[in-house]
Amino acid sequence: MLANDRVNLKVAPGEIHALLGENGAGKSTLVKMIYGILAPDSGTLLWEGRETRISNPRAARKLGIGMVFQHFSLFEAMDVVENIALGLDTAISRKALDQEIRAVMNKYGLNLDPRRIIATLSVGERQRIEIVRALLLNPRLLIMDEPTSVLTPQEVDDLFGTLRRLASEGCSILYISHKLHEIVALCDRATILRGGQVVATCDPKLETPRTMGEMMIGSDLSDPARGTAQIGGNVRLSVRGLSVPKPDDFGVALNKVNFDVRGGEIFGIAGVAGNGQNELLDALSGETLASRADIINVDKRAIGRLGPTARRKYGLCAVPEERNGHAAIGNFTLAENAILSARTRLNLERQGFIDSKASVSFARKIIQRFSVKALGPQALAGSLSGGNLQKFIMGREILQEPSVLVVSQPTWGVDAGSASAIHQAIIDLANKGSAVVVISQDLDELLRLCDRLSVINLGRLSEPRTTNDVTVEELGLMMGGHHASGAEGDVHAPHA
C-alpha cells in the first residue's frame, strides 16, 4: 500500500493551489514530504527550477517553505512573542522580534497584541500566531492544513484577505481543506487525490462544491435527506438554568443555559471553539453533575445528579468532540470500545461480568451498518482513520436507540463521504422520534441539519432561532459575541 503513488503536483508562483481529498487520500503525506518531515522513496522535487532534496523542516524553512499545521503548537502560559521565538531557527533579541512581528502584522492586516498570553486568545487569534511565525521567514510557499475548521465566518474572510495579499506578492499557497465552497471562493487551481493518486486537476472557479466532492470520493455524492420532520412531539430534553463553574484555568464556565428539544427535532449549538462547548457536553453526558437534579430532564425525568451510566439507562447518549481518548480508547479493540458506553443499554454485561461474545457481535453490527472500514471487531480503535472511528462511535450510540442524543463536532476532520453518512444517520434517528443536539463549529453543517439553532459564547447560550430565518452573517456576529437583541450586558469584543 502506497500513501502517495506517483503524484505529480505543480504550484506556480503567486498561485493559491488547493489540495483536495478524503481522509487517508494522501494529502498529509504529500505536504509532509514537501516540508521535509517524510522522505519520498522515489521521485524528484523541483524548487524554483532546481532539483532539491529537503531532508528536514529546518531545511524547508531555509528554502522559504512555511507550514501552518491544523493543530497548533503553542504554550498556553507564554505570550505571543515568546511562543514565536521558540519556533525560530535563529536567535534574535526580544525587542527586534517584537518589532518584526508588528511589521508583519501591519503589512498583512493581522491584528494581535504580541504581548498577550496564549491562554487568553481565541482559536482564530492563535492561528494568526502560527501564520505570523511562518510569514517571518518570508516564505515563497506557504502550506496551510485545514486552516478554517476553527474560525468564524468573519475570521475566515479575514484569513482569505491575508492569503490573497500574500499571493499577490508572489508567494505560492498550498491549501488543504474539506470545505469545498471555500476552495471555490479562494483557490486558482485544485489537485484532487484519491487513494494516494492524483485523480484530477481542475479550476475550482469552473466547478461546484458538488462536482469536486464527487471527484474526491469517485462516485455520486448523496445529500442527506431530512424528509418531512415530525417535530411537535413532546419535549424530550429540557435544560433549565444549567450553570457549571470553570473546570480549570483554561476552561469556560457555563452560565444559566436553557433549552428544550422536542422529539424529532435536531437542535444546533453553534460557536467558536473554547466557548463552553466541551463543558456543555460533559454536563449533558453526566461527566460533570448539575447542582440540582431537575436542571436536566429527559422525558420528564430529572437526571441532573446522575452519572453517565444512569443517564444512558434513561435514554441520554452522548458523543464528545475528542474521538481518541474521550469517546473511544485508542489502545482498546472496537469490541472493547463497544463495552465502554453500550454495556448498560445493550446488556453487554451480566452481574459485573463482561459478555465478550455479545460485545463482539455488537461491534460487528456497527461496522456493517455504518460501513466502518476496519479489520474487524478486534481491530484497535487507534488504527482506524478519524472518519471511520467517528462512524463507529456514532454507530455505537445511535444503535442504542437513545431518546436523546447529544453530539459534539460530529464531522470534525471527517471526509465528505463519511460526513454525509453521519448526517444521514443523525437525521434518521431524529425522524424516528429522538431528540438530537448537535454542537458544531461548522455553520454549513448546522444550517443543513438543524431545525433550530443557538449560539454559545463565553458559556452563555443565545435565544434559539429557527434555521429558516437566520443568516450566516447574523450567526457569525453572534459567535463573535454580538447578540441581535443587544440586551446582553457584557458583550465580548469581536475579533477584528
Add this chain to the structure above:
Amino acid sequence: MRLMLEKRLEPSRVMLVATPILSVVAIMMIGIVIFDLLGYDGFDAVWQLFVTPVIDLYKWRDVADKAAPLILIALGLSIGNRAKIWNIGAEGQYIVGAVAAAGIAFMTQSFTGNWIIPLMLAAGMVGGGAYAAVPAGLRIRYGVSEVLSSLMLVYVSLQLLSYLITGPWKDPHGMNFPQTAQLTDAQTLPHELGSTGLPPGLLIALFATIIFTIIVDKTVFGFSIRAIGEAPHAARYGGFHADGIVWLALIISGAMAGLAGTLELMQLTRLNLGFPSGYGFTAIIVSLLGRSHPLGVFIAGIVLAITYVGGQVAQTVVHVPNATAGLFQALILFAILASDILVRYRIRLKSSAVSEVRS
C-alpha cells in the same frame, strides 16, 4: 546507514511477551561478562544463579517458598499498574499485615481451634489494606503522589515493627531478643499440604492467580481499571469513577501484601528484626516483568524466586556476594523498562538521513 526507531501501527503482541524473556536472557549474558571481568568464573556464577535452582530438585521447595509471597504481592500490584496507580509501598503493607496477624496471635495464644488461622489471614489482609488506604486517601483528598506517600510509609512500618518487638510484644521467654513469642500450632499452617508436598503459600498463590485472571479479563471492574489507566477521560465518559478505582486498586494491593506477610509470619512463626525481607520491593519487578497480567506475574514470580535461591547457591559455590541476586533483579527491571520501546517501535536500518518531526 543508521538505526532508526519506527513507530508500529499497533503495539506488538509478540514483543509484549518476548521482551521480558529477552530481558532475562540479556541480563544473564551481561552477568557472565561482568563476573568474568571481576575475576570470577562468570558462566558458573550465572549458571548457579539461574539454572541450579531449576534442575536441583531439593531447591524447588525453596523456590516455591520464595515465589509465593512475590506472586501474591505482585498480583495486587498489577491491578494498580493497569490503572497507572503506582504502589511502591507493598513492603510496608506486608509488614503491617503481618503485625496485624501477630496481634491476633498475641490475643489467641491460649486458644485452639481452626477459626484462628482464617482470623489471622483476614486480619493480615485488613491491616495491609488499611495501610494502603492511607496513600489512597492522601491522593484523592490532597493530590499527594501515591509513589511518595506509599514509599515513605514503608519506613514508618519499620519503626512500628521495631517498637512492638522491642516493647509491648517482646517474647517474655525470649532471653531479651527483640522478637515476638513463637506462634502456637493452632496459629500456623503445615509446611506441606497433605500428600502434594507443596507449601500452602504456593497453592494460595495459584488460586489467587486464577481469581485475578478472571477479574482482570472477564469483569467490568477489570475493564474499568484498564480504561482508567489508558484514557482517564474516556473512562469517565464510560461511567467509571476514578476515585473509586484509586481506593480499590491500592486497598486490594495492600490486602494482598498483608496476606503475603501473614503467610510468611506463619512460616517463620514469629516476628523479629529480620522479618522485612524486601519481597514488597521485589514484587514491583515481578509485576512489571509479568506485564501486569496475573499469568505473567505467576511465571515472573517463579523467575525472581529462582534468583533469590540462586543467589544463595552462587554465594556458597562461586563465592560471589549474596547481594548479587538483588543486583540481577535490578538489572532485569532496567532491561524490561528499556526494552518496552520495542513494543511500540520497531528498529529499522535506514540508508538516507531522514528526521522524524512531530507535527
